Amino acid sequence: MRLEAVGANVILDGAGVSLGGLAVLRGISLSIGSAEVVGIAGPNGSGKTTLLRLLATLARPDEGSGRVLGATLGTTEVYAVRHDIGLIGHVPALIHELSLRENLEHAARLAGDDVSRIDRALRVVGLEGAADRKVGQSSHGMLRRAEAARLLLTRPRLLLLDEAFSGLDTSARDLVDALVERSVAAGGSVVMVSHDANHLASRADRVMTISSGRIEAPA
Amino acid sequence: MSFWDQAVEIARVDLQVERRIGDVLRIIFPFAVVALLVFPLALGIDLAAITRIGPAVFWAIGVLFGMQVALRQAADDRPERRDLYALLGVDPAARFVGRSMSGSLLMLGFMFALMVATLLLYSPRLPEGWPIPAAAAILLTSIGLTELGTLAGEVTAGLRNRTALASLIVAPLAIPLVLGGSQTLESLARDTGILPWLLLLFATDLALAVAGVGLARPIEEASR
Numbered sequence: 001m002r003l004e005a006v007g008a009n010v011i012l013d014g015a016g017v018s019l020g021g022l023a024v025l026r027g028i029s030l031s032i033g034s035a036e037v038v039g040i041a042g043p044n045g046s047g048k049t050t051l052l053r054l055l056a057t058l059a060r061p062d063e064g065s066g067r068v069l070g071a072t073l074g075t076t077e078v079y080a081v082r083h084d085i086g087l088i089g090h091v092p093a094l095i096h097e098l099s100l101r102e103n104l105e106h107a108a109r110l111a112g113d114d115v116s117r118i119d120r121a122l123r124v125v126g127l128e129g130a131a132d133r134k135v136g137q138s139s140h141g142m143l144r145r146a147e148a149a150r151l152l153l154t155r156p157r158l159l160l161l162d163e164a165f166s167g168l169d170t171s172a173r174d175l176v177d178a179l180v181e182r183s184v185a186a187g188g189s190v191v192m193v194s195h196d197a198n199h200l201a202s203r204a205d206r207v208m209t210i211s212s213g214r215i216e217a218p219a
Numbered sequence: 220m221s222f223w224d225q226a227v228e229i230a231r232v233d234l235q236v237e238r239r240i241g242d243v244l245r246i247i248f249p250f251a252v253v254a255l256l257v258f259p260l261a262l263g264i265d266l267a268a269i270t271r272i273g274p275a276v277f278w279a280i281g282v283l284f285g286m287q288v289a290l291r292q293a294a295d296d297r298p299e300r301r302d303l304y305a306l307l308g309v310d311p312a313a314r315f316v317g318r319s320m321s322g323s324l325l326m327l328g329f330m331f332a333l334m335v336a337t338l339l340l341y342s343p344r345l346p347e348g349w350p351i352p353a354a355a356a357i358l359l360t361s362i363g364l365t366e367l368g369t370l371a372g373e374v375t376a377g378l379r380n381r382t383a384l385a386s387l388i389v390a391p392l393a394i395p396l397v398l399g400g401s402q403t404l405e406s407l408a409r410d411t412g413i414l415p416w417l418l419l420l421f422a423t424d425l426a427l428a429v430a431g432v433g434l435a436r437p438i439e440e441a442s443r
Contacts, residue, residue: 058302060443076436083308093303097236109228111307112220154307 008033009158009189010055014064015073016213017050024050025213027064037180037190039200042210048193049090051210052160055191056087069158083111086156088164088176092143094135100146101131104153113153121149125175141172148179159183161192165199177203222313229309229317233292234324242291243325251284251329252336259340273343278401281333281357282364282393288326289368290385292318296372301442311435315369319431322365330357346408352417356403359420363396364389366427373435376442395423 010032017025025047032038042048053059057068057078069084071077087093094103101118108115122128125145135143144164151159159180165173180190180203194200200207209216220228237243258276259269304314334357337343345353371388375381399420406413 056302056306058305058443060440076440079308079310079436082306085306087302087306089299089302091297091299093299095232095236095300097239098232102232102235106228106232107303107307110220110225110304110309 009036010066010068010191012054012061012064012066015054015061015066016063017047017054017059018062019050019059023213025054028054028213028215029064030208030215032189032191034187034189035184036206037184037192037204039197039204039207040191040193040210040215041195041197041200041207042193043195046210047213048195048210049162050213052087052089052162052191052193055158056085056160057082058087083154084157085160086151086154086158087160087162088144088147088151089162092135092147094143094146096135099132099134100127100138100142100149103135103146104150107150108153111154117153118149121152124152125149126171140167141169144168144172145175148175151179152182155186156183157186157188159188159190161190163194164192165194222310222316225309225313226317226320229304229314230321230324233318233321237321237325243288243329247284247287247291248329248332251280251333254280254284255333255336255340269341270344273337273341274345274404275401276341277334277337277343278397281330282360282397282400284333285326285329285361285364286368286386286389286393288329289322289364289389290372290382292322292369292372296376298377301376305439311373311439312432315373315431315435318369318372319362319366319428322369323362326361326365327358330361346404349404349407352403352407352413355417356400356420359417359424360396360400363420363424363427364393366424366431367392367396370427370431370434373431373438373442376438395419399423 008031010030012028012030015025015028016023028051040048040051050059054061054073055068057073060074066073068078069081071081095106098106101122104118104121105115108118122131125148127142127145127149130138130142161176164176168176183190192200192204197207197209255276258272262268367389371385374388375384378384399416403413403416406416
C-alpha cells in the first residue's frame with residue numbers, strides 16, 4: 001500500500017507494535033478515508049486496543065510506517081494533530097476528584113475550546129441534571145456520556161471508539177451513534193473496535209477482523 | 220491555548236484535587252510531625268541536645284517527607300489521564316511546568332508548617348537574622364524537590380512499581396538540596412557566608428527546570 005493514498009485520514013503500511021518484547025500488532029496495512037466508518041472486530045487479546053492506540057498516536061510503530069491526519073507516526077509531527085483525535089477507551093479518561101462539569105471545563109480550557117459550550121454539550125448528552133456529580137459518584141453510562149460531551153466540545157476529525165457501546169442503555173447507545181453521525185457529516189473518520197462483529201456490521205461502512213495482531217479479512 | 224495557559228490550568232486543577240483529597244494536609248504533614256516527635260523521645264530529657272539538633276532534624280524530616288509530597292502526583296498519575304492530556308494537545312513541557320508549580324506551592328506550605336512545628340517542639344538556637352535566609356533556603360529547596368519529584372514521575376510513567384522507582388531516583392539527586400538547605404543556617408551561625416549554599420540551591424533548581432522542560436517530549440515519547 002502506498003502512503004500517498006489520496007483523501008485518506010489514516011494510512012498504515014505494514015505497521016507493527018511490540019509491547020515489552022511481545023509483538024502485539026504485525027504487518028497492519030489499512031487506509032481509512034474521510035467520512036468513513038470502519039469497524040474492527042476480534043476476540044479479546046487480538047490487538048484491537050493497541051491498534052486504536054496506534055491510530056491515536058499513543059503507541060509507536062516499531063515496524064512499517066503510517067500516517068494519521070497527515071502526520072507520520074513515531075515522529076514529532078503527531079503533536080500537531082493529536083488535538084484532532086478523539087478516543088473513548090475502556091477506562092474513562094476523567095479525573096475522579098472533579099465533577100463531570102469540572103472535567104469538561106478542564107478539557108475545554110486545555111484544548112483551547114469554548115467553555116461556554118459546555119452547558120449545551122451537557123444537555124445534548126442528557127447530563128444537565130448530573131453535571132455536578134463527582135466522577136466517583138457517577139455510573140458507567142454517565143461517564144461515557146461525559147466523554148461524549150467532551151468529544152462534542154473538541155470535535156475531533158478522527159474518532160476512535162474502543163468497545164464504546166458496551167454496558168450502555170439504549171439512549172446512551174443512540175448518543176454514541178449520533179456522535180459517529182456528526183463526525184461523518186463533518187468529513188471525519190471513525191474507527192470502532194469490538195469483539196462483536198455483528199454489532200459493528202450494523203454501524204460501519206466496512207468491518208475488518210483482527211486476530212493475533214494481524215488484520216485477516218473483511219468479516 | 221498558550222504554553223503558560225496550559226501550565227497554569229494544570230496547576231489549578233492539581234491544587235483543586237489536593238484541596239479535595241488532602242493528601243499533604245491530612246496524611247503527610249501529621250506523619251512528619253510524628254517523626255519530629257520521635258527524636259526528642261529517643262534523646263530523653265537532654266534539652267541541650269534537642270535544642271542543638273532542631274534545624275538538622277527539620278531538614279532531614281522535611282526532605283524525606285517532602286519527597287512524598289513531590290511524588291504524590293506520580294502516584295496519582297493514571298495512564299488514561301496522560302493519554303487525555305496528549306490528545307488535548309497539552310505540551311509535555313507545559314505539564315511538567317504546571318505540576319512543578321502546583322507541587323512547589325504545596326511543598327512550600329508543607330515546609331513552612333513543618334518549620335513552625337520544629338520551632339514549637341525543639342526551641343532551636345537560631346542565629347540572628349535567620350528568618351530571611353531560612354525562607355530563601357526553604358523556597359529554593361521546595362522548588363527543587365518538586366521539580367525532581369515531577370521529573371522522576373515522568374521518567375517512571377508507565378512502569379510497574381513506579382512510586383518506589385521514583386523514590387530511588389529522587390533520593391540521591393536530592394543531596395545538593397539537602398546540603399544547600401541545611402548548610403545555609405549552619406553557615407549563618409558560623410558567619411561563613413550563605414551565598415554559596417543559596418547559589419547551589421538556585422543552580423540545582425535551574426538545572427532541574429531546564430532538564431524537565433527540555434526532556435519532557437523525549438520522555439513522553441519514550442514512555443509510549
